[in-house]
Amino acid sequence: MQRFSGKTVLVTGGAGSIGWAAAQRFSQEGARLVLADLNAERAGEMAAKLDNAIGVGSDVASDGGAQYAVEAAMAFGGLDVVFNNAGISGPVKPIHELDPQEWDHVIRTNLRSQFVVLRAAARAMIAEGKGGAIVNMGSSMGGWDVLSASPGYLASKHAVTGLTRSAALDLAGYGIRVNAICPGVIETSLGVPAADKQAHIESVRRFADRIPLRRIGQPEDVAAAVAFLASEEAQHITGVDWLIDGGQTLQSWANAPATHTFPWHLKGKPGER
Secondary structure (H helix, E strand, C coil): CCCCCCCEEEEECCCCHHHHHHHHHHHHCCCEEEEEECCHHHHHHHHCCCCCEEEEECCCCCHHHHHHHHHHHHHCCCCCEEEECCCCCCCCCCCCCCCHHHHHHHHHHHHHHHHHHHHHHHHHHHHHCCCEEEEEECCHHHHCCCCCCCHHHHHHHHHHHHHHHHHHHHHHHHCEEEEEEEECCECCCCCCCCCCHHHHHHHHHHHHCCCCCCCCECHHHHHHHHHHHHCHHHCCCCCCEEEECCCHHHCCCCCCCCCCCCCCCCCCCCCCC
C-alpha cells in the first residue's frame, strides 16, 4: 500500500520504539518523514535509515520546540499527518511519596507536549486548508484500568482523552481528524522494563500469560493502528480512543482468568497455546 505517497508525516518521540515502528510503517507507505526527538543525534541516525526522511532535535513539550518541529515538516513539503507520540512513564511511586517536581515533569512531557504539538499542527493545517490527521498517544490501558504507584502517568493519560475529544470537535470543520491510540502492554523498554535479557524474556512471558490473545503487543501492532487512523480509510473516524491491548482490559476481578482458560503452566514462547 502507498496510502501516504506525496504526504508529509511528523512523528514526535520518533527515536523511541513505537515512534520508530510508526516511522517505518509510514515510510513503507510512501510518506516523507520528519522524526522529532529530544535526542537530536538519535533522531538523525534513525531518519538516515529511511527514504525521504529527516531528523530534528526538539523539546516538543515547549512552545518553541513544538513550533520548530511543525515548521520543519512544513518546510519539508507541508503537513498532512502528525503522530503525537512523545511521552514517558515517570517514577513508580505512590501519591504520598511523589514529589511535585516529578509530577510536573510527567505532566509536562505527557500532556503539555500533546497540547502544544496539537495546537501548532492544527494552526499549520488550517492555514494550508487541506485538512489532515492527528493521532495522539493516548491513555494506554491506564484509561480502562488502574495502575498502582503511577498517579502522574495516569492523570496525564486520562487528560489526553479529553484533549483528543475536544480537539476533534473543534477541528472537524476544517477537515482535520484527531484520534488517540491507547496501547496495552507493548514489548518496549518502557512497556516491559527489565534488568537484563533473561529478565526481559521472563517478563514478556509473564505478561503474555495474562493477555487473552496470549501474546504481548509489538510496536508494529501500534504502528499499524496509527497508520490506519491517519489514512483516508479512516476518513469518517474522529475523536476515538483506540485500545490496542489483546483483550487484557476485558478482564476484571469478576471474570479473572481461571486455570482451565489460561493454563499458567504452559511452556514455550509467548503466544503459544
